[in-house]
Amino acid sequence: MAEEGVSSQIQVQASLSYKEESRFVGAQTHLGAHMSCWLLGPSGVRIPLQDGRAVILGRGPHTGVADKKCSRHQVKVVACYADQDAVITQLGPNPSFLDCEQLGRGQSGKLTHGGTLYLVNQSHPFKLHYSLSSNGTASNTAQKGLKAANKTKRGRNGKEKEAQSSPNPKRSIKDFFAASPMKSSKRQLSPERGPEMKRQKRDEESSDTSMKEDEEERLAEEKLKQLQELAEKSLTERSKSAQLSSSSSSSLKGCLKSSWQQIGNLLLYTAAGVKGSDKIAGFDIDGCIITTRSGKVFPTAPDDWKIVYPEIQPRLASLLKKGYKVVFFTNQMGIAKGKLRPEVFKSKVEDILTTLQLPVQVFVATGPGIYRKPVMGMWNHLCEKANDGLTVDKKQSFYVGDAAGRPENWAPGKKKKDFSCSDRLFALNLGLQFHTPEEYFLGWKSAPYSLPNFDPRKTDSTARLYDPPSASLTSSKTEVIVAVGYPASGKSTFFHTHIIPKGYVYVNRDTLGSWQSCVSATERALKEGRSVAVDNTNPDPESRKRYVDVAKAAGVPCRCFHFSASLEQAKHNNRFREMAPSDSKHAKVNDMVFHSYKKHFVAPALSEGFSEILQVHFVPDFKDTQSEILFRQFSEG
CATH class of the missing domain: 3.40.50.1000 (HAD superfamily/HAD-like)
Incomplete structure (x- = not known):
């Protein structure tokens, strides 16, 4: 098939006029349209490769490879007809080889004409074949095609004579592939010369034909090489021209390369x-x-x-x-x-x-x-x-x-x-x-749909911060404040903005590591006569009782600040922290933590020993316009 393709190509070239030579040279920059490319396996498996089309190869019947070390999606192969090579990208976990070069997962390399791809661990070789060699000269296959074309040409001597006898013969690109045909002897044999002269004539004709074929093949190779060099030069010049004009025309012509x-x-x-x-x-x-x-x-x-x-x-x-x-x-x-x-x-x-x-x-x-x-x-x-x-x-x-x-x-x-x-x-x-x-x-009609319950666009940055409004956020007397609320409900920001600056000791499990350490820190602060703000989620009466008991033992009141943000609001705040650089100090909270809080939550009550319960609302305070725009986007579907 490859020989037929090359022979066909040469015959097409031979049919072009001399005036079309420049067009043929330009066409050589797109020889991929006339090429065939394939990978040939050890057992004769032939895998065709189309120009620019990705092919995934690995273990399976397509390649005949049963090696378990070879992934079913071991490599991606993309043939480039213009360069007469292929880009190999390894997808599987075990290494592939391009000749002696090892690839790792995600790495790519080029395989040239005649090179060998080893699918895995230098095993299962597949050799890359093009109809033309990578240096632009005719391959053995192409030479066979040339011979076939020359024989066809010799069979049309009558037509050639007609062309030569015309007053202004049309020059053909065929002239690039062969010298002027050598004229055969036209002498008539006289009867008396007999069989000996006939044999002599056959020997002379055979010698002439052999010399003619050798000379035509040599000239054909030289001319084809010249055409390839001209084509490569033309391609290089066009590439340089494209690069010079790309800056001014990219928006008009579009992206030149993927x-x-x-x-x-x-x-x-x-x-x-x-x-x-x-x-x-x-x-x-x-x-x-x-x-x-x-x-x-x-x-x-x-x-x-x-x-x-x-x-x-x-x-x-x-x-x-x-x-x-x-x-x-x-x-x-x-x-x-x-x-x-x-x-x-x-x-x-x-x-x-x-x-x-x-x-x-x-x-x-x-x-x-x-x-x-x-x-x-x-x-x-x-x-x-x-x-x-x-x-x-x-x-x-x-x-x-x-x-x-x-x-x-x-x-x-x-x-x-x-x-x-x-x-x-x-x-x-x-x-x-x-x-x-x-x-x-x-063209279907619109279907019904529903949006999430929480709409960040409706969050009011001017709402009241807490209820009842008559309550005081801090006290001049020693006390314990226990927070209750979802992660990312605004507890830390609230405490550091309104409470800690008033001299309260900040107790937080994220920094101290355990609830036992938090209780001990609370006891130490109270002994020093300092008020304490406990910034933990404290979803149930058991977790809150630890601090109520410490406060009672110290003879000071214990208040509860219940942060009222919903689960959806808290999750939105958590995602906003991920996106806003100014909130990078907050660690991302896993969804499991949110749902654990919801599972264990029991609303706080005065009967637990609290002297007062405040409802603290989430009211965002934006540092800049960009932060507000980001916050008011839906962040979860």
Whole structure:
């Protein structure tokens, strides 16, 4: 097949006119369109590689490898026909080798024509083959094709004579591959010369043909080499020209080369051809653009995906024609948790866009923080740093996602409840028009949905701080104040703002380590005649009784400050602390701690021995406008 391909290529070249030579030289920069490339295994397994298309190789029937040390997704292979090589990226845990070079997980290397990929531990070799060698000269296969072309040419001597007899013969690019044909003898044999002269003539013709073939092959190789060198020179000059003009025309022509970027917990992929625009068409990926091929909720393998609806590709293509920039936004917490390797997901993104055959920009939030939907970090990065300096018009932009807060059976066919509302809240935070995939791609009617009970936009920063308003926050006499409330309900900020500056001793389990240490610190402070503020969650009467008893023993009153923030408010505060640099002093609280408090909570009562119970409300105090904007975003779907 490779020989036929090269022979066919040479015949096509031979049919071009001399005036088309420059066009042929330019075409040589795209020889990949006429090439074939494959990996050849030890047992004769032949794995074809398409130009620029990722192929995942590993243990299985496709490769014939049964070695357990070889992952089913051991390497990703991407052939580059222009360079006549392949980029190999290792995905599996055990090392692969490119000839003698070892790869580690996530590492990439180039394999040139004739090089060998060892799938795992220098075993299971696969050799890379191209129809042309990597140095641009004709390979053995190409030489065989040349011979075939020359024989075909010799079989058309009659036609050549006609061309030579015309007054102004049309020069053919065939002249680059062979010298002027040597004329065969036209002498007529006289009868008396007999068989001996016939044999002599055959010997002369055979000798002439052999010399002719050798000379034609030598000249063909020289001319083909010249053409390749001209093509490479043309490609280099064009590349330099593109680099010089890229700074002025990038916003018009779009991104010239696909690339990945890592910015903290953000992965950003910009495909070749992506252009900035004032109109953004945003889409979630999982459940919106793709779904699992297996039918499972979560993918069982990197290639367990398919495009959700056939309407998706043409609809996205139509948006691009209308001047929209198509952008995907996706949360992938599995990367931060170590359940999903970044290089595997990167490969998946590239394969999705290869299938769609569209220039798309992809934002991936790999962990918690400002980039995770529904928080606006990915969108802000797009507008500020990844849109070629163009200002986005939100009125013309929109967002589509499947996490829309829809209830069980939101549509006929026993539709499941949406796992969250993060996509709808993302659009709500941004002020964008929102659609579900069914509404946007299929034209379905809007489905019912519900938003979270807690709305950060409604938090009142001017509300009363505590009740009853007639109470005093501090006392001139020695006392014990015991806090009760969720983690992240504002206890520490409140105490350090209103209580500790008045001379109270601050007792906190986070700093002292145990409740026993907190009780001992309280006893010491009271013996010194100092008041104490106990900043712990103290959800039940048992935990609170420890301090009530210490106060009674010292003969001082004990008051309770009950922080009234709800579970949803406390969780929102916790996420805000993650995102706001000014609140980095607070450690993140695990969800398990919140739910443990809720499980054990018993409302405090005067009967426990408290002299007074104050209800302390969460009233945010913003240091700057940016903090307030961040706080008032929905942070959990």
